[in-house]
Amino acid sequence: GVGARSLRLTGMRVDGTEQIVAVGTSRPTREVSHLLRLLKLRIERIDPGMGLEQFQMVAPHTEPLDAVDLGAVLAGETLVRDPARLVDLIAGRIGMHSVFRIAPVESHVPERAVVKSDPNELPGTWPEWKRPIRLFAHPEPLHRVIALMPDQPPRRFEWRGTTYKVVGGDGPERVHGEWWRRDAEVWAVRDYYRVEDETGGRYWVFRRGDGFEDDTGDLSWWMHGVFG
Structure with missing residues (x-):
């Protein structure tokens, strides 16, 4: 199946104008509770004016869902908690471009040896010498x-x-x-x-x-x- 990477909620006001809020996710998801939580962060931005008479919600961007190890679930094993939910909630407040992970890249010069990466990616291998926070x-x-x-x-x-x-x-x-x-x-x-x-x-x-x-x-x- 597929999951949403973005949602757009459009409210039609009685005067014919539109109010739009949009949310995005760092990974595709179809968990309604998570998507509703993200929308709640933005819903107050809608100005109802003299009133709203219609809402429309669309998912402009969808992607295939990540595979889930159902065997581990059936066996009762504890799965590692997906950080994507937390990433989405933080990004919903401060913006997706403000949430990232620092990852190492090949370079001898320290200021060139790090790069911003997807916050959901696993960290790479760092040099033996500790680097400052x-x-x-x-x-x-x-x-x-x-x-x-x-x-x-x-x-x-x-x-x-x-x-x-x-x-x-x-x-x-x-x-x-x-x-x-x-x-x-x-x-x-x-x-x-x-x-x-x-x-x-x-x-x-x-x-x-x-x-x-x-x-x-x-x-x-x-x-x-x-x-x-």
């Missing part, structure tokens, strides 16, 4: 950095006008530039560190350059993410 799209410069060269994490740095004293750190994790993308990255190197400050804040910082060869970077320090 919040990864900045563009690294932010650090100032007044105190660090021992060539492979020690910073002891102190200033970021966004605040000075941070580091009490612990791991690294470096070396990341090389992707020379096939840009000539400027042929020799580029970043050394990443996970550091913790005296208040318990944990950050992901890196230094441009390996500390030996000038071509690898200018030895500037950057903030690239924040752990929990």
Whole structure:
């Protein structure tokens, strides 16, 4: 069978004008209770004016339903709860384009190594080194950095006008530039560190350059993410 991926409810007012609300689902479904719940999130947007005399509901977009393991159901096994319902409810409030999963892609450079994907897809395999919960799209410069060269994490740095004293750190994790993308990255190197400050804040910082060869970077320090 098929299930709805979208529903459109049209209300005809007595003055001949239309009021329309539409909902979408992340996966095809024919569960009436779920579709009604989604419509309830939008139904208040209808302005009845002097009154409504007719409603029409259509499903403009349908798709084949996903297969269900009936054998497991008959055997009484517990099925994994489908996250699509939750995704639909959240998307009904903030918009489908605002709900997504972060998935890894092949790239050495961290800001290129993630992509937005379908929230219902299973997560891929992440690098062995843990990545921060919040990864900045563009690294932010650090100032007044105190660090021992060539492979020690910073002891102190200033970021966004605040000075941070580091009490612990791991690294470096070396990341090389992707020379096939840009000539400027042929020799580029970043050394990443996970550091913790005296208040318990944990950050992901890196230094441009390996500390030996000038071509690898200018030895500037950057903030690239924040752990929990």
